[in-house]
Amino acid sequence: MGEAACRQIRNICILAHVDHGKTTLADHLIAACGGGVLHPKLAGRLRFMDYLDEEQRRAITMKSSSIALRYKDFSINLIDSPGHMDFCSEVSTAARLSDGALILVDAVEGVHIQTHAVLRQAWVEKLTPCLVLNKIDRLITELKLSPMEAYNRLQRIVHEVNGIVSAYKSEKYLSDVDSLLAGAAGEVEQELVEDDEEVMFQPQKGNVAFVCALDGWGFCLSQFAEFYASKLGASTTALLKGLWGPRYYNTKTMMIVGKKGTEGVSKDPQPMFVQFVLRPLWQVYQAALEEDGDKRMLDKVIKTFNLSIPPRELQNKDPRVVLQAVMSRWLPLSDSILSMVVNCVPDPGSAQSARISRLLPKREFMVDDTGLSSDVIAEAEHVRKCVEACDSTSDAPCVAFVSKMFAVPYKMLPQRGPNREALNNQPTGEGGESEECFLAFARIFSGVLHSGQKVFVLSALYDPLKGESMQRHVQEAELGHLYLMMGQGLKPVFSASAGNVVAIQGLGQHILKSATLSSTRNCWPFSSMMFQVAPTLRVAIEPSDPADMGALMRGLRLLNRADPFVEVTVSSRGEQVLSAAGEVHLERCIKDLKERFAKVSLEVSPPLVSYKETIEGEGFALLENSKALFSGTEHVEKTTPNGRCIIRIQVMKLPGALTKVLEDSADILGDIIEGKSGKRNGSSSSNTPVDDGDSVATLRKRIIDAIESEVESLSAQLDKERAEKYRKLWYRFLQRIWSLGPRQVGPNILLIPHLKAGNLDNSSQGQKNILIRGSCDVSRRLGFLDVETDDTIAVVEESKEETESPYVEAEALKSSIVSGFQLATAAGPLCDEPLWGLAFLVEPYIFPDSSETAHQPDQYGIFSGQVMTAVKEACRAAVLQNKPRLVEAMYFCELNTPTEYLGSMYAVLARRRARVLKEEMQEGSALFTVHAYVPVAESLGFADELRRWTSGAASALLVLSHWEALSEDPFFVPKTEEEIEEFGDGSSVPPNLARKLMNSVRRRKGLPVEEKVVQHATKQRTLARKV
């Protein structure tokens, strides 16, 4: 295969919100170009790409799958993806392997939350997007809009989608939920003209299609422009420009004019798009579907466009069949879409050179003088060049990326190879485990792959410069058979060259979820994919019969490999914990486990909801006593059992925005703190923005922005002077960050002692104490320190004393203090859940050891352990003393419901402690869209309950949004007179919500729960009888 062949390839995926018609659209493309795997009559109804039983049953797509199509001289690899939130990881795997994306939007429902998410995904992966406005028929038949109204609506959708993309372009960072809320559509002005070069989607540019996947038709403007050009004798280019936007046709002068130019010619002028495109469509629909429709319109279309339609179809009694017969021949859907793809989406060669900065970001490294690594670098650079150029010659290095592994039963694999030779596709018993065969879903980026070839499998952590120490991250593997994918079907091929999407057998033992394949060790792994959310719904699983434990463990191992998103872990109590993205995903995992992978009956626990712990209060409260820090009584003090170390801790709350930045940037922070190059981009798996610049600088800016926005939002409550003081305080704190926690990257900060601190005022024995000053490691890495200030703070002052034992000891104890902080932030005092958004000021003092045992090495080990425990205990105690609060995760929930079910929907929301943000009537329809926050703890069975109560009319989509502290005090006991009046004297106060949640977590974890178990035994017995 040469370069020419590569130019004839297009790799695209279809992305959209759930139910906007992706699989239906794919059906039509497959029927037309899939080599006969789908009969055109069934197109749109079969949903060929939804071949799993569970997908057909639920009528939603759950995985991404690929099909190879032939259109004219082009090979097109089409990947259909799921729209449901729970399977968003499959969108990431699809996007990584594609060069272009068809972004579908339902013309009635408009832009929804997953539309935002997929636009972001396409943007991050540097795909070339095309917009497809689907379900145009619903505007005619359901909403009964006039062509003019329909035009306004379509225009608004295009405008809104463009707005979202331009926000990404300007690198404004917003999470999907934020951007949805921020974009809450203010009324768009009429007559938007969008022919600015910068605007992404423009119908006149040919990257917007208007389609009805159900009836199998669709068009781009060029089709109409060409038709009218010949009819009116005008130029196609001029017409193309005139067919979108406020352009009118003056019938007298036969000119394309602005609105003014129509004065005196027509009373109610309509834009050309309405007059020339929508009106005829509306007429055909009316002619076909309405009783008294003018049937001559159909004949006119058939004649004008010379359509050959079998009379059998035209005489069909069902008007829908007649309509489809005419429309699908007049404006065949597959032609419009695929010609758009061929024209707008780049071939793999051009696409890869544009995507290279995302796929294989340029590395910065130190060349050492051994000369050894310079060879490695030279080769790795060569490999990168070949990927950039999509070199498909056979002597180019082979590079492929596997975006997921999927399981296929052995009996489904082809039995014959490319030359009809028998393939030995029997269960090889890979690890003696199962009848499932694992295939890698991969795209070749350089060179030619063939079966039997030996390749290196590189994990995301592999670094070719680190040689031997990297053995764990690289393996050698031999490729099994290669297949082109035809949905469920697999077509064996000998080899496949750069630019193609294939399935590869034989890597099951080597790859868990994703990996880079390369013919040389000297190659960087591709950057990791971005996932929209992390798996958050966790359940514990055990076999109904304990004897089946072995089968369950095997099953979990297989499931973990077969599903790109599921996570299997073991809890501290030894339970097997399965984490999934949401309820639908979880259900499918359990079903797969029971029926395919483990084949045993299982018990599934209720969801293990995660919480966090924090304290109440605003950060600025510390202004009041900032002077008194450490002199007042605000701190907690702990002494180690040997009395040699006193730890003082004060806790305060971080500004909310800062907590969020730290949380969102965990991956970048991890890289920065570990000291990896700060110039890598987009290697994150969470919501980090993608930038091509310096990630340290970006992060620093976001942190500063967070502080500024906090100060700004406080300006209403604080006078100018105090606001300024508050700002200064935080800027100073930013220079004093010793560590973040938990796990070095969490949203909690450990601050080094204040410069002025140093002497323990109550040093009772009159001994001289030493303050362990710590070092502002994190501040330095983030670039908040100038070198000079750094030194003055970090170095223990009198260097002459450094050799003295207490100073050496102080140096050595630093790590114990950080460890204590890490432990404390990993498990808070309420119910051992991680802490959230707190800063700890620490002042550790040690006293010189005068005892005999001082210099025995094991004594030191014990002492450092004691210090660690003391720090941990002090942090926990400090939280407990400062109004501790439980923090719960919230879903952002988007609901759609017909007006008559609004009441039932609100009832369901109320039962789930939901907070409604906005409700909005969808223009021109009887549907309401409601946005609300629902606590994760209350979300189980939410969608089901909603369906039951609204007879299936309302739908809900949940996206993990943010963490929110419960305002209730879990330890609340009525104290003031008013409280006692309201709640009683405390003996019979029912535990409040925070307490209940906290206790349920404690019980689950086997922690002691303070509860009055039985109060009035006799009474309780009679009550309990009723069951």
Ligand SMILES: Nc1nc2c(ncn2[C@@H]2O[C@H](COP(=O)(O)OP(=O)(O)OP(=O)(O)O)[C@@H](O)[C@H]2O)c(=O)[nH]1
């Ligand atoms: N009226 C109308 N309905 C359509 C059209 N296209 C698709 N539908 C219907 O919309 C529903 C969803 O279609 P799918 O193709 O399964 O949607 P999807 O985007 O693949 O959904 P997921 O994969 O679950 O995200 C089906 O009932 C289709 O019949 C259209 O152009 N007009």
Ligand SMILES: [Mg+2]
């Ligand atoms: Mg689908």
